[in-house]
Amino acid sequence: MIIYMSQEAVPGRFPMGRSQLEKQKTHEKIVETASKRLREEGLEGIGVADLMKEAGLTVGGFYKHFASRDDLVAEAIQSAFDSWGRKLEAEGVNPAEMTAADVADRYVSAYHRDNPGEGCPFAALTSDISRSGEKARGIATDGLRRNFASLASKAAGADDRERRRRAIMAFAMMTGGVGLARISSDEELSAEILATVRDFVAGIDK
Amino acid sequence: MIIYMSQEAVPGRFPMGRSQLEKQKTHEKIVETASKRLREEGLEGIGVADLMKEAGLTVGGFYKHFASRDDLVAEAIQSAFDSWGRKLEAEGVNPAEMTAADVADRYVSAYHRDNPGEGCPFAALTSDISRSGEKARGIATDGLRRNFASLASKAAGADDRERRRRAIMAFAMMTGGVGLARISSDEELSAEILATVRDFVAGIDK
């Protein structure tokens, strides 16, 4: 007797009501929607039903794609970490060729501040992720390492250790700064924070 | 006909089932409990009933103290901002006499990382507050200004503007750094972030 697994269907092996390709696209649509909306509303700020509706679906099919809401959240966080790279790729920008100033201009910007849904999960979800379980924290820790390494490659310094120090300082200041700028209800103060942080980050290669 | 207001009773003016002093102490107990637990669990991470239970009460009396849960949250955030000063006062430390290194040792520490409930709301609730309404954001913006001014008074620099720049950089890096350190599931990486940030902050007066 064959037991059919709904979660990880093998293409072309089992009969189905929608093509495997359609399901995969639906899956991606759900994850992408969640990735954006969760950055906007927090990891617990939006429910399964609303997320599905935003993806153009209804609640019913949810558990054909994910074992639990937590599973979607994990995938959405992963997707959020990848989105930065995907966005650059879509614009034809090579991340390796970006200078520290390029990174600063993008990251520490009013646009990034005002559009958390398209932005860095470290700026949008710091508190939420720090309260999350091993799964989400593990994904984020990987993201941290990649970000440090990428920034370190753009930093100046006598040796690798110094470049890494600068990268960590810059990244902590960037994520913290955008977070504080989002909090401030005083636009002038918010802009002052952004400008100050931007200058520091843009200068780590000097 | 006199209309009796339950929310803001005037002492000695109206009859009551508990002494006004008792009510005030209860009120403070609820706010203090909430202030700690909300920093630990996020602004939406714990319910009214659980908060009351932790304060040694039941749900019933809640609305004799607060018009809504949001009102409690606002008071709790305010209390969280004041707690830093109250803690120092309890230890007999004069905030004005603390050097940048003193601040760095306290703020960018493993203890602060591991005890968000007793720590800075900017580190524990950045994301949550940035998604909150005008009320919470306004309270936080005041807190921001005070923190910047306090740190600027400890920073070195040719003029006020430069001292303020350093204060903003240091504070953004501190809040961001503790946030990232809390996220990291790799203890070594977490400690590296703290050490790096601590060094920068401790050095803003040189």
Next chain:
DNA sequence: CGATCTGGATTATGATCGTTATCTATAAGG
């Protein structure tokens, strides 16, 4: 083409939430 079984829709379920109604004991005013 007919049998099969899955993706997704509709609807139900049980838990949990903020909030409210009702009750009781008691501190204060006259």
Next chain:
DNA sequence: CCTTATAGATAACGATCATAATCCAGATCG
């Protein structure tokens, strides 16, 4: 000391949530 009205307890209400049960249309396989 007796009336009054409030702090807080118990319990209920309606909304919202994650999850599950059921159903159906249709893609795939033999």
